[in-house]
Amino acid sequence: MDNVRVRFAPSPTGDLHIGGVRTALFNYLYSKNKNGKFILRIEDTDRARSTKESVEVILNAMKWLGLTWDEGPGNEATEYAPYYQMERKEKNIYIKYVDDLLNKGLAYPCYCTPEEVDAMRKEAQKNKLPPKYDGRCRHLTLEQRKQKESEGKTAVIRFKTPQEGVTRLDDLIRGIVEFDNSLLDDFVIMKANGVPTYNFACVIDDYLMKMTHILRGDDHISNTPKQIQIYNALGWEMPRFAHLSMILGSDGARLSKRHGHTSVLDYRKEGYLQEALINYLALLGWSTQDSQQIFTTEELIDKFSLERCGVSPSTFDPAKLLWLNGEKIRSKTPEEIYSLFVDWLRYTNNEGLISGWNNNLLKQAIALEHDKIKLLKEIPELVDFFFAKDVDYKEEAVVKTLLNEKSKLIAEMVLIESAKRLLLKEDFSADALEQYARDLAKEKEIKTGQVFHPLRVAISGRTQGPSLFHMMELMGKEEVIRRINIAVNKFFRK
RNA sequence: GCUGCCAUCGUCUAGCGGUUUAGGACAUCGCCCUCUCAAGGCGGAGAUCACGGGUUCAAAUCCCGUUGGCAGCGCCA
Numbered sequence: 001m002d003n004v005r006v007r008f009a010p011s012p013t014g015d016l017h018i019g020g021v022r023t024a025l026f027n028y029l030y031s032k033n034k035n036g037k038f039i040l041r042i043e044d045t046d047r048a049r050s051t052k053e054s055v056e057v058i059l060n061a062m063k064w065l066g067l068t069w070d071e072g073p074g075n076e077a078t079e080y081a082p083y084y085q086m087e088r089k090e091k092n093i094y095i096k097y098v099d100d101l102l103n104k105g106l107a108y109p110c111y112c113t114p115e116e117v118d119a120m121r122k123e124a125q126k127n128k129l130p131p132k133y134d135g136r137c138r139h140l141t142l143e144q145r146k147q148k149e150s151e152g153k154t155a156v157i158r159f160k161t162p163q164e165g166v167t168r169l170d171d172l173i174r175g176i177v178e179f180d181n182s183l184l185d186d187f188v189i190m191k192a193n194g195v196p197t198y199n200f201a202c203v204i205d206d207y208l209m210k211m212t213h214i215l216r217g218d219d220h221i222s223n224t225p226k227q228i229q230i231y232n233a234l235g236w237e238m239p240r241f242a243h244l245s246m247i248l249g250s251d252g253a254r255l256s257k258r259h260g261h262t263s264v265l266d267y268r269k270e271g272y273l274q275e276a277l278i279n280y281l282a283l284l285g286w287s288t289q290d291s292q293q294i295f296t297t298e299e300l301i302d303k304f305s306l307e308r309c310g311v312s313p314s315t316f317d318p319a320k321l322l323w324l325n326g327e328k329i330r331s332k333t334p335e336e337i338y339s340l341f342v343d344w345l346r347y348t349n350n351e352g353l354i355s356g357w358n359n360n361l362l363k364q365a366i367a368l369e370h371d372k373i374k375l376l377k378e379i380p381e382l383v384d385f386f387f388a389k390d391v392d393y394k395e396e397a398v399v400k401t402l403l404n405e406k407s408k409l410i411a412e413m414v415l416i417e418s419a420k421r422l423l424l425k426e427d428f429s430a431d432a433l434e435q436y437a438r439d440l441a442k443e444k445e446i447k448t449g450q451v452f453h454p455l456r457v458a459i460s461g462r463t464q465g466p467s468l469f470h471m472m473e474l475m476g477k478e479e480v481i482r483r484i485n486i487a488v489n490k491f492f493r494k
Numbered sequence: 495g496c497u498g499c500c501a502u503c504g505u506c507u508a509g510c511g512g513u514u515u516a517g518g519a520c521a522u523c524g525c526c527c528u529c530u531c532a533a534g535g536c537g538g539a540g541a542u543c544a545c546g547g548g549u550u551c552a553a554a555u556c557c558c559g560u561u562g563g564c565a566g567c568g569c570c571a
Binding site for chain 1: 501
């Protein structure tokens with residue numbers, strides 16, 4: 001099939017979910033792999049729940065993730081606006097086909113109230129039958145319709161669903177699935193307010209937009225027979241369908257707020273890289289034969305295929321995402337991480353966190369902590385001591401290392417000696433400093449650790465941190481000695 | 495309730511009838527490296543392939559059933 005055209009069609013009624021992003025991603029990957037087009041269509045026909053904010057969230061998330069779409073209603077040169085169904089409704093795109101079906105006798109107005117329909121369904125369910133609208137308005141005469149309308153009743157338009165035979169779906173992922181037509185009811189295609197319903201607008205747009213493949217969540221599979229019926233009624237050729245497996249939360253239920261972050265943008269706020277999220281999501285429901293885990297987005301595009309999409313649902317695992325994020329960060333240069341970090345500060349309005357920090361020092365500090373960063377948001381806490389005027393001595397570190405009963409005297413000696421001797425040191429490189437520390441240990445007949453640890457705590461205030469001597473080198477002689485003296489004054493001067 | 499989908503280590507998965515003592519990854523545990531924390535390296539534990547029947551010389555792989563999970567059943571999308 002040439003000229004593959006696929007779409008992501010979210011409804012703007014809330015945040016963009018992980019599950020939605022996965023669907024968008026697979027559509028995107030498929031289109032790019034086939035050298036086709038990826039389209040974004042906002043399904044905003046639910047006037048009560050669609051919000052502008054939600055549209056913004058979707059658009060921002062898509063852009064952040066790099067899931068750019070290739071087309072829109074306008075002819076903008078660089079960035080397309082997506083399609084909006086309500087805009088298309090205003091252009092009378094859908095009504096035309098509603099009329100068409102009405103004229104062909106394949107649809108009819110229904111005057112039943114929602115309450116009446118609801119009662120029918122409940123009744124059916126009570127009798128262990130599939131809940132259906134019973135089709136009572138199907139055979140209303142023109143006379144009766146006029147009567148209803150004169151009573152001021154409003155109508156919805158229902159589609160006349162064939163009640164016999166089966167509707168067969170040849171799904172690209174799941175194979176052949178058959179649905180008994182007797183289970184379908186005459187569903188609404190246009191609401192009383194003149195807005196088309198999802199199952200209708202979706203078909204009209206997919207056809208008009210020349211979609212070749214519909215990749216969507218498994219939860220849509222039972223909508224498919226209805227949509228197939230519309231295609232048939234209109235005499236249209238169908239796209240191929242492919243239903244993706246669901247993503248569940250750790251408790252086996254569909255992913256929701258209870259499982260932590262559900263909006264993609266929350267992950268951005270946490271300091272995840274878009275490529276980590278992309279890579280992780282690609283692994284849910286898709287795999288390569290060799291079970292490769294780490295991919296660049298280009299590789300994903302290159303290797304993606306529907307044939308290798310799985311059928312069973314998967315559980316979202318935050319731990320693996322976190323690992324992947326660390327992997328992605330580690331694969332970057334300190335310079336790149338710095339720039340990602342600055343973007344993150346701007347995005348989260350946290351620029352204040354590094355006010356007064358020397359950029360160059362920050363970059364080098366990032367280089368020293370390179371392997372440890374799992375989330376961008378961790379960077380400040382990892383390196384802030386480099387920029388502190390007063391060393392913030394973490395109590396635990398001090399007690400454990402400096403004031404420990406057994407090594408207190410040694411720690412004091414090491415610091416006092418170091419303050420003196422380092423002052424005279426000309427070569428302040430990491431190598432030279434390490435040599436100095438080892439020599440001191442040897443001379444005083446103590447263990448190297450007994451020199452290293454007090455120095456680390458005195459200088460940084462903590463027991464953990466970057467390589468001690470690189471840290472000292474980066475701080476410079478003056479600052480190191482200043483800090484050692486702070487520690488001496490604070491803990492050893494009576 | 496009805497209908498549909500699904501079922502391999504805790505999790506993501508490889509596997510499409512014999513090459514499997516079921517492979518990889520995350521998590522977990524241990525060891526090594528080491529100035530701490532990481533990262534990295536090595537290794538361990540972890541799956542009677544949901545269960546029960548078939549088909550076959552041979553089944554995780556094919557068929558049927560059971561059970562369980564999930565989804566859908568709107569003038570929501």
